[in-house]
Amino acid sequence: MAEFARYVGLSRSAVSRVLNGQTGLRQATIDRVHEAMKETGFTVNAHALHLRGKPSSTIGVCMENLLTPTAVSKLSILQDLLRLKDYVTVIEVIKPAASHRAVQHLHSLRVDGIIFIGHFEKSELEQRLLELKRQGTPHLVVDHPGIPSANTVTLDRVKAMVEVTDHLLSLGHRRFGLLGVSGPFQTVTDRLEGIERALAKHGLAIAQATQSLDYLHPLTDHFTQGRLLAESFSKLPRPPTAYIAVNDETAIGAMQEFQAHGWQVPKDISIVGFNNQSICLMARPWLTSVDQQIEKSMAAAVDALLQQVEGRLFKRGLQRKIAPLFVERASTGPCRKGG
Amino acid sequence: MAEFARYVGLSRSAVSRVLNGQTGLRQATIDRVHEAMKETGFTVNAHALHLRGKPSSTIGVCMENLLTPTAVSKLSILQDLLRLKDYVTVIEVIKPAASHRAVQHLHSLRVDGIIFIGHFEKSELEQRLLELKRQGTPHLVVDHPGIPSANTVTLDRVKAMVEVTDHLLSLGHRRFGLLGVSGPFQTVTDRLEGIERALAKHGLAIAQATQSLDYLHPLTDHFTQGRLLAESFSKLPRPPTAYIAVNDETAIGAMQEFQAHGWQVPKDISIVGFNNQSICLMARPWLTSVDQQIEKSMAAAVDALLQQVEGRLFKRGLQRKIAPLFVERASTGPCRKGG
DNA sequence: CTGAAAGCGCTTACAG
């Protein structure tokens, strides 16, 4: 900057004042500085600004894994929103048991806040949140229900599954196959609770009305798991008539396998996906699914985090639930007579 | 840090020496410092380090758009590779004519280097590269052929299309429909050149052997464009027997539309996609496609950029071509007799 | 080991 000031023929103080839009400067001086910036490509050093007390205007994002389309959408939308508010995003992809290093790194960058997205080992996440609390770093947890001490934004998966199950029940289905809906995640527990609630309204018990063959086909990729599960279901003497999948890939894999066995969708069976990805419209028939309302979730997340960052919010344990959107398409239909 | 030093009961100099692993310190002192770091969560301020001369260890990435699956994979793999080398990635999504601000921002963060990925308006990109050259910021351009003054890494699309066309020619096809392969991009020019070369080996002229109906259906989303194009092709008195699509979505959209018209793939027609995304395996039949070898491209990009960053490379105009991988699946087959 | 000092790039209050 000293060099730049010399180039313009002004003192460093004067240049600084122009850069910060302070008053009491001649227009000619201001113009000269701006011109010189264009000529030289000079920009103030953001690190120096931060040392002087300016916030880093950086938000750290911790994700468990980058490659699912939904995770990617969330990240992308999040970045867009933060960019609009002039925040830089730094992403850390967390490998199991390596979250400490990642968060420490973000801290060394003096990020203004941290957002966690996705499934983390619960006790590990809680440990991180504790550290952040001690440091006074604002933070927010997206899509990891069951952390009461933190501010969270979560899709209301209970509600989502109530709607899906209500829909299928209203079409006459009474026996349900679950595709990939298992595992030690709160999100799974929530989904099952939703299914259970809807069934209960019809006097049905979840253990009797639903069936899961996940134990036969551990997850490799979702699409393949869907196919394998469908193959196993198709061999049952009296298979379910409606299938609820953990996501769209699983649903489409299953649908294609069922179709390969000569079953028609939705005439013979109904299938529901989850996430409402673009592949829903590439499937035949179009896949009924549940939209996560990612824009809304991310807007809520950014809003809650920036409120903390900018010191306008001091509450803890703010649990924000986002309502899902059930999207009925052509893969669900009335239950066959005698189904 | 002063506060932390007081907490440990050491001088700032001593703490600093422990943190930087310098010699001449008792093990007891070293342990005490590390313990205190765990207790307090203290981390050195990366900005202060940078001011003192340490590189920011940050790489800026400029992308034209984040939401295509291929772009997302590239970004994700790039970040992984940079992370392994202890670099932070900062992403700028560039809106047309807004690249100046983005690059300036990266410069203010004093990034060690910048990678551009994707289609940019050529003169605008060249302008940015010129500025970076003047500033001495290392940079690299991925997937934007035709910038001779910069170091670039590009998929060899000419070769890709030679292989695709050779394959279809060897199956007996002589008339080709192009799906979405148009527009003022060097990547398109390269593809057409590849097709032309392969055709020339069989004495065929591209203007006669190929046909494009893109002008009838401007791009909205690729899948839909594919469907619309297929519909138009299906109405021709003598439609092509082989179709080359700009990407997998377009190919699958077209394939479904052709199938809806009662044409069988690959018995009646052959279709080739591009990018080898996971949806290739969700299509029926499985889609023949071209793999961009993204891991290789990104590894080459990171390698070339970090060589510049670390001062081991001074050449300009290094044009690295990545060989594509042709992936034959079930959507291509022998040309019908009399086709 | 400690402590004082210089300096990285900046801003800001102050005296001129």
Next chain:
DNA sequence: CTGAAAGCGCTTACAG
């Protein structure tokens, strides 16, 4: 307007 000074959080060479 200028110029000198202090200070943000750090490292490093230096004298003790």
